[in-house]
Amino acid sequence: MTPKVRDLHNQPCPQRTINLGVTMTARFTGKVVLVTGGGSGIGRAIALAFAREGAAVAVAGRSAEPLTxxxxxxxAEAEDGRATAITADVTRSEDVAALVTRTAATYGGLDVAVNNAGIITAFGPVGDIDEDQWSTLVAVNLTGTLLSMKHEIAHMRRNGGGAIVNVSSNLGAHKRLAGLGAYVATKAAVSALTRNAALDHIRDGVRINAVSPGPMDTPMSYRPGETAADRDARMGEQLPAGRVGGLDEISAAVLYLASPEAGFVVGTDLLIDGGATA
Structure with a gap:
């Protein structure tokens, strides 16, 4: 049986709000932000967070409906919120080049890019991995991140610099999980690629970092047939923090890394996982 692909672009997402006790600012007023995989879940939450802080946001993904x-x-939720939906396949260089060009043409530039597009596939032991599923996984998670950075960096270094945040995973450079070797390999590679790109391009004025979330309040944190109460009880026992992370918590980390407050943060991979890898 061919393993099922879990597409992180378009998963429906019940959202839990965590009160961070943070006063909303306007750090990104006048800035232009691009978020790939922006149709739901973490990507949608990040896009909304940037818009609430004044940014014009382009959200990208393969399917138009969730982006809309x-x-x-x-x-509806961001004061004077400005956003546009752009369909693009991050595995195709021409799509990503057009995505960056259209974002800049629509809003007059590109200041921040968040590369969040990703999938989970090729489940099972390494010795049993389906090669086609492996190729798809690498194309989206790793090559998609590379192509996104390539075209974002090209624009930013021609136009005064910018900030890039890649969404990796704590299941990568930091933690392994049986049955997810292929996914773990791609995310470990994203974390490594982020660090090298940061070294390559900081003198170009492009500051690059990553976030590595653990279990967040998205459909990916559920086992088949599990209720929210079941999931919360299981995660309460497994995670040192006693719960899954809220989407506003991962969004806050991404906004920090993209903000002027993180101007001296270069090449980091910020773990947001409730102590799972501590």
């Missing part, structure tokens, strides 16, 4: 829902949410 993100745009409508931004327009």
């Amino acid at each position: 829902r993100t745009v409508k949410l931004i327009e």
Whole structure:
């Protein structure tokens, strides 16, 4: 049986709000932000967080409908929210080049890019990995991140610099899990690629970092047939923090890394996982 692909672009996402006790600012007023995989889940939450802090946001993904829902949410919830949906396949260099060009043409530039597009596939032991599923996984998670950075960096270094945040995973450079070797390999590679890109391009004025979330309040944290109460009880026992992370918590970390406050933060991979890898 061919393993099922879990697409992180378009998963429906019940959201839990965590009160961070943070006063909303306007750090990104006048800035232009691109978020790939922006149709739901972590990507949607990040896009909305940037819009709430004043940014114009382009959300990208392979399917138009979930992106449109993100745009409508931004327009409804962010004061003077500006957003546009752009369909693009991050595994295709021409798509990513057009995505960056259209974002800059729509809003007058590109200041921040968040490369969040990803999938989980090729489940099972390494010795049993389906080669086609492996190729798809590498194409989206790793090559997609590379192509996104390549075209984002090209624009930013021609236009005064910018900040890039890649969404990796604590299942990568920091932690392994039986049955997810292929996914873990791609995310470890994303973390390593982020660090090297940061060294390559900081003198170009492009500051690059990553976040590595652990279990967050998305469909990916559920086992088949599990209720929210079941999931919370299981995660309460497994995680040192006693719960899954809130989408506003991962969004806050991404906004920090993209902000002027993190101006001396270069090549980091910030773990947001409730102590799972401590």
